[in-house]
Amino acid sequence: MSKNILITGAAGFLGSHLCDRFIKEGFNVIGMDNFITGDAKNIEHLKNHPQFRFIKHDVTEHITIEEDLHYILHFASPASPIDYLKIPIQTLKVGSLGTHNLLGLAKNKKARLLIASTSEVYGDPLVHPQTEDYYGNVNAIGPRGVYDEAKRFQESITMAYHRFHGLETRIVRIFNTYGPRMRLNDGRVIPAFMGQALRGEDLTIFGDGSQTRSFCYVDDQIEGIYRLLMSDYAYPVNIGNPHEISIKEFAEEIIKLTKTHQKVVYKELPVDDPMQRQPDISLAKKLLDWEPKVGRAEGMAITYNYFKGLTEEELYKSAHKDFTNHIKR
Ligand code: NAD
Ligand code: UDP
Helix, strand or coil, X not given: CCCEEEEXXXXXXXXXXXXXXXXHCCCEEEEEECCCCCCHHHHHHHCCCCCEEEEECCCCCXXXXXXXXXXXXXXXXXXXXXXXXXXXXXXXXXXXXXXXXXXXXXXXXXXXXXXXXXXXXXXXXCCCCECCCCCCECCCCCCCHHHHHHHHHHHHHHHHHHHHHCCCEEEEXXXXXXXXXXXXXXXXXXXXXXXXXXXXXXEEEECCCCCEEECEEHHHHHHHHHHXXXXXXXXXXXXXXXXXXXXXXXXXXXXXXXXXXXXXXXXXXXXXXXXXXXXXXXXXXXXXXXXXXXXXXXXXXXXXXXXXXXXXXXXXXXXXXXXXXXXXX
């Protein structure tokens, strides 16, 4: 008999890819989303699929599911700085109240729950690369604190349910992941640079571009999450690609990839923007026999092709405004 899985954030970037993966594995998938940052287009292809049903719901409100549930993936949350700075209270609520509701549901259904945590729990890290035993360097009262602390609380309450109620839980700490179905206007650096290239605009580097990130292609991320869910490990696990690059070098790569000869312009660095980020994935390698397979050149080419396929209206409707004003202290 097929197993049932609830995926929150199903209309989002990662959530929609997870729906596809679990359907492919033979699960009955219940997708849940309130569309606050997601897009129905991401799950349009699943509309009439016999293994899929969708519930429009805000997970910060009580959740009722009729079916038995075997697994729950909690991926609902604004995820890009521009989103969580625009909707800070919803961000705090989905990480805290939303997670509490899902833990209650998991307990009631005796389901295994995996929560989507983030490299942001390490804040602006003083340990490099970041290992799971690093406690982080987070400014709780800074503008990014709404996301970082919601995720830290989420991890904390999840471990409490695991220890106190014996609930089966998993925690994935996701590092910058990219690929098709990202929103062009979500302000994250990859859609931002690719959108600017497609519109013939200058690429906006925040700060001097010496800050680093390590980008993971979505298929690798989904594989890591799948393996973690099926493992028996309850503590946090980093999933990301350790190939680190500075934002300045990354802008140069995008200019080469898109062959559009744009200039770069420098803007103010957002408050508390982490200066370096690279996952230490030794634990995932050992526990899950997992490591990323898709290199940056290949993954970026696929992603750029996806954005090139957007309509003119989507490309311009999506043009994101300079949002640094939102993130002053
Ligand atoms: P996304 O914005 O594309 O997807 C999030 C989805 O959650 C959206 O469809 C949104 O409408 C939905 N949502 C938000 N609040 C909700 C609520 N209260 N009730 C119901 N639905 C709600 O973002 P994403 O990149 O797919 O991120 C998914 C998850 O992964 C998030 O929890 C995020 O924190 C985590 N994560 C992502 C990355 C990354 O690089 N993409 C990195 C670290 C962590
Ligand atoms: N960034 C940039 N220009 C942009 C968007 C982002 O230089 O147009 C920088 C941002 O300041 C950060 C990095 O790119 O240092 C990654 O930002 P993103 O929003 O993708 O995610 P983060 O890793 O900060 O959550």
